[in-house]
Amino acid sequence: MKRIRIHEEYCIGCRLCEINCLVKHSRSGKIIKAFRGEEPRSLPRVRVEEEGYLSFALQCRHCDDAPCLENCPTGAMYRDEETQAVLCDEDKCIGCWMCIMSCPLGVIQRERKTKKVASKCDLCRGEEIPVCVKNCPNEALAYE
Amino acid sequence: MREDFYVPSGCAVAGILNQDGKRISGEAIIRSIAVMHERSNGLGGGFAAYGIYPEFSDLYAFHLLYDKESKESEVEEILKKKFSIERVEAIPVRKSKEIGDHPLFKRYFLRFKGEKAQEEDEVVQMVMDINSRVEGAYVISSGKNMGIFKGIGYPEDIGRFFRLEEYEAYCWIAHGRFPTNSVGWWGGAHPFGLLSWSVVHNGEISSYGINRRYLQNFGYFCNLQTDTEVIAYLVDLLMRKHHLPLPYLKAALASPFWSDIEDMDEPEKSFYRAMRITYGGALLNGPFSIIVGFEGGMLGMVDRIKLRPMVAGWREETFYLASEECALREISPELDRLVPFQGGETIWGKLGEKVNYGQELAFSGV
């Protein structure tokens, strides 16, 4: 399957990936509105981690043996046949957080109010290239 | 009258070589070039003839063109520095209605007096000196047992003007000119000659600027504003001074493309590579088909992508070159073989040598 590869040596910590991810998963899909008009602001599904001058953008790896999927008791976590992405069916999600407990990368976020998985990379369903990759100004992310 | 104008040219070229050395009259070449009348526009025509002065074969036959008669003594003073003048005569001409005003033509049969080792260099130097220093006088040919006849007019008219049917040569080359910029100067017509080299040329040398500067490095100074001049000098430099044999003239003047050189096997590859690296300034660029006449033969060459026409033909011991096939058929309706030139190809014939049929073509029906 195609994966988002991380080239941490070229991550410049600009966080444009987060910004574009947030916009992509916002209600309006428009950047200024997503930031200034939508409450609550949607959450980016990619996070830039930083330490010193090192940084990288991390999002779900859509692992082959995805522990979040294996450990999901409801089957809410599933693998998309077409893209092989690990996705979360929010209707099935019960907020048991087994996925969070299982994810060795810590890339699943929870929505406290709805008690659902809130922030899980979906490889921008429908997009040829995920927006974090497409908008990375330095090709620190690659979709290959 | 002579002006410093560069004249690009269209033109027709033709050549006949009897490889057995049998001398033929100028009638044939006049007919041959006349067929390609449409390729000329009456602003230049000329001929080079080899083997025409057998009785003076060891003397330099200088053809001089005088715009101003008063320059004769000045020229002769210069000639005397290195030569003894064995004979001087006016070149016989025939007045005609086609040819109007014309300059004075004289020929000198000269014996070199200087150091043998430098003989040819000194002859070249003398030609350069006269052509650049003496205004109104111009050496149009300077070889032995050969001569160049040229002027303003259609080539067939020029041929008759110079009464070429009265000469017999084993090799004739001819030129009919189509300059796009009218220049009324007889010296600007082709062939261009130096020593026994003569060159006729259909085309325009777009590398002229650098070829000219390249030649300066070797003491050749071009002052005729014609690209044919650089070809003649390059031939002299490469063949006489650098000893390139005929088959390899093209390695310098119309070098194979780098991609073709890359495809060659060693040691051929190294040779062509070295030639091209060394002779980059001599590479002739732009469209051309040229005929080089020399003592004992003639050679045809076209540019690397064949932007100008030329065909070679053979009938028994006679080798023909011309811009168009019709020029060959005119004088030899039957040909043993006819070959169109390929890009960058040279085809030559030499006295006493077997017929050289050029490259085999991959396709038939030409």
Place this chain on the structure above:
Amino acid sequence: MAKSLLFPEFKVVRDENRCIACQVCVRQCANDVHIYDEEDDQVYSQEETCVGCQRCVTLCPTRALEVTKKEAGMRPNANWSINHLRNLYKQAETGGVLLTGMGCSEDYPIYWDHLLLNASQVTNPSIDPLREPIEIKTFLGRKEEFLDTDWEEEPPVLKTQLAPQLELSVPIMFSAMSYGSISYNAFRSLAEAAQEIGTFCNSGEGGLHPDFYLFGGNIIVQVASGRFGVHPGYLRAAAAVEIKIGQGAKPGIGGHLPGEKVSPDVSRTRKIPVGSDAISPAPHHDIYSIEDLERLILAIKEATNYKKPVSVKIAAVHNVAAIASGVVRAGADIVAIDGIRGGTGAAPQVIRDNVGIPIELALAQVDERLRREGIRHRASLVIAGGIRSSSDIIKAIALGADAVYIGTAALVALGCHLCQKCYTGKCNWGIATQDPYLTKRLNPNIGKRRLVALLHAWSAEIKEMLGGMGVNALESLRGNREHLRAVGLSREEREILGVKAAGEGW
């Protein structure tokens, strides 16, 4: 502390209707121009330190930013320009030589822009580069006047051995830019692009990082007055060696790599302590005359078994033609001449903007002089200094250059915005810096791709222009000034350039 009289050079205009306080600008500015206030959830800008590099403008996702030149409020004065005033204030405050980066930015004539190219019409067909080969391969190195050949053999056997040559698939090389002055990633971009294209980049006086030995076949290493990083392995690794006598941006003075840019890796490569300024002396202290240069050329040839061409780089100064002649006679295989608009990582501004002559004039004179002396073939001529486009290159070739070096143009392709602050080591584009936070901004894969694309584009344009002239091999244009005509130049300038006026025929 006394109040500084310096005023901001740039104005940062933030469209508050567009700003989403995403802080990309904050994170990208190495000069701390943008500051995020968490309490207000707003980004503010302080313009004093802005260098106008346009990094924030480029990366702002909502195009909320604009950085423009600030109009100084002083009364306009043709004599006392704003730049003069700034410099006066600055020097009155610091008491030091003003440093700058990149090439001369003064308004001297650019002769390329007064030269026009020829094209074929009717009498001579133009050649279509899409259908016919147009050759721009170039060889640099000493050429023979004559090949001693045994013509009896088939094919003929050369008795003359050719001098070593650099084979360039395009007549364009990357100028000397040292690792140190530029980042590892910038150097890597250049080296990889040179390798992919089939041309050369120049190490500058920065030594060769071990990672770059891999690209040695496409690197010309420099031996300059500081001798930084020079050792036998360095000479052996390279395709050619260049002795740097002078640089167009700073003729007559040495090099200066500020200590800020001497990172541990740079220090290892240059063999100097971390953080120390790397100062190359003005002259080579073993070259006090042309004979000394000859000794050094010979020594380098000896050290490299006569297998590599030796280049000598000089700045274009008043007597450049005679100097170049001497350099050729001293045995240089390549003479590189760098004009007044040549770039630098750091130079005194007063030198950069006032010393030297334009490369076009220098080139024309050097080529002509060498031809007049009959030694033009003994060395190739590479020119540098402000080459901006393929048309500059083709005009340089027609004037007589064998190839050109591009420096600034290559850096611009990599993202440089000519802010002229290379010497600070805070290049926001990750080019002229060693700060690891900044250097990673230049992804060498992208850098290489952009450089390769640039050279492909220029090659295509050069071929188009050559084809238009009816020339299908670059050597037929080289030094062929008949294909150039001058507009708007004095007779004297035309004579120096050896170019006829536009309107004159052949």
Place this chain on the structure above:
Amino acid sequence: MSDIKTRYLLVGFSVAGWWCARAIRERDRNGKIVALTKENGVYSPPLITYYLGNKVSTIDYRSGWMENLDLELVPGGEAKKLERENNRLILASGESFVFEKALIATGGLPIVPPIPGREVTGVFTLTTPRDMQEIREFMKFQEGERVTILGGGFIGLKTAEAFMELGVKITLVELANRLLQNMVDERGSYYLEKALERAGLEVIKEDTVSEFQSREGKLSGALLQSGKYLPGNLAVVAIGVHPNIDWLQGSGIELGRGVIVDEFQESKRAGIFAAGDVAETKNLITGERNVVAVWPEAVKQGKIAGENMAGNRLSYPGSLPVNTVSVGEVTLVSAGLVNPPAGDFEFLTTVSDDSYRKLVLKDGYLVGVILVNRIEKAGVYINLIRQKVKVESFKDRLLKEDFGMINLPAEYRKHLVEGASIEV
């Protein structure tokens, strides 16, 4: 009745059985698999309490994927006897199966202490769909104003969570002095109890039911040891489960608390494997043998057993107790050794009004973690425990606000972010 022959026999088809079947199918496309389940279909045990609490509308588990497994499911197939000499298994129904490889995954059974009155109507356990169905039906007729839940451990809390959604009054009775004593430490229990209190739950500690009292065969209330009386007609005994192994007596399979297996999940009888809540394995950290009845371990053990049954030779690194509970406003995660014995343990903690995080380190390695409310990096910590990554050099960053993969050793981190295959 004649034997049914099969290459693979899965005895029990809950999560361990399901993932075992999947692992077999990865390696063996054609070998026949028969799966026995005493229930009616394949369901997800954790969903039982959610279903009761109306949070899900089905307890079905990945039935959509069943087709790919190409197995023969035998519902109502309760195993009764495994022959000592032969690979033959006999069901309560009398059917018999002859297998080449078998997986014992019969899970656990609820523990019900011998409390007087435990058989009366209104006293339930809640581990099977049948239990859940019975409770639902019971509640339809008798609106329970109070539910007494016996047990303040994981199962008790899950049960409480379910009833909270139904708006009934819940009393949780726990014998120990704090709730969830196996999963969290005292402070963790404190946060949990506070949250339950806020949610209106009554918690009675250090007490237990001494008798379920009834009227007309129906529960009327629970009398506690302390003498306290909790009226109400619904009580759930939720003090735990024990492995369902009684049917294996005499089969020659070595039994401890559960089916004793080696690191390949194989029992003492070659070819017979066990996984999930029935298997007794070595603890990853302490090396002690015990039954760790949690979902993630069941998945892992099932997969490894499946791989090995189909011819591979994978070993299970050891069990790690991991669990998570959300009740009211509190979410807890616990993994590994959270209440270590006295010794050389190091503790890293952060405490705030609404969160608590505690890491337990031994010899520079992470061995246990408790997270209250701030659980997002739980998986990162747990994986550090599983992979036995020495955290000594970066332990000061483990609890930082922006702790993430970037703080981990590059090699470890890069292996993970490649994502091709996460080692489990």
